[in-house]
Amino acid sequence: MxxxxxxxxxxxxxxxxxxxxxxxxxxxxxxIVGNWRPIPNVNVVEVLEIARFAVSEYNKKDNVQLELVKVVKGETQLVEGTNYRVVIIANDAAGGNAPGNYEVVVWDMPWKHFRELSSFVKV
The missing domain is CATH 1.20.5 (Single alpha-helices involved in coiled-coils or other helix-helix interfaces)
Structure with a gap:
């Protein structure tokens, strides 16, 4: 019993x-892996580094001179690493264009020292 x-x-x-x-x-x-979730505070160092990286890579690739002004909002997605999808405001440092909003996606795997700009689109 x-x-x-x-x-x-x-x-x-x-x-x-x-x-x-x-x-x-x-x-x-x-x-759950794969779902996008909002970033509560886009002013943390990690998010600002991602935004600066995106602007720098875009500048190299397209031979422009954008400057990051502000991160407006963002989301993360767990994949093999983390995808960051952030909306930023950037100025044209050369003075040719007015400030614009851009949606950028960056894939980050810090343990492999890997970061890649996936997309950079004016919105």
Whole structure:
């Protein structure tokens, strides 16, 4: 009888643990790999570094002179590393164009010392 009681208690404990696990997933689906989730504070150093990197890479690639003014909003996506999708305001340092809004996507894998500009689009 004692073995049956222990087995029943063990099964109930497993059900309870599984229940908490599934409730946690239901509460925070943004934690799932592949989902975009908002960046609560776009003024943190990491996000500003990503934005500066995007502007620098775009300048090299297109031979322009944009300067980062501000990060407006952003999202992250967990992949093999992290994708950052941020909207920035940038000025034309050469004075040819008025400030503009751009949506940039940067793929970052800091443990591999890898960062790549995926897209840079005026919005």
């Amino acid at each position: 004692q073995l049956k009681s222990c087995l029943l208690l063990y099964v109930l404990l497993l059900i309870l643990v599984a229940s908490f696990h599934y409730q946690a997933l239901a509460i925070s689906p943004s934690a």
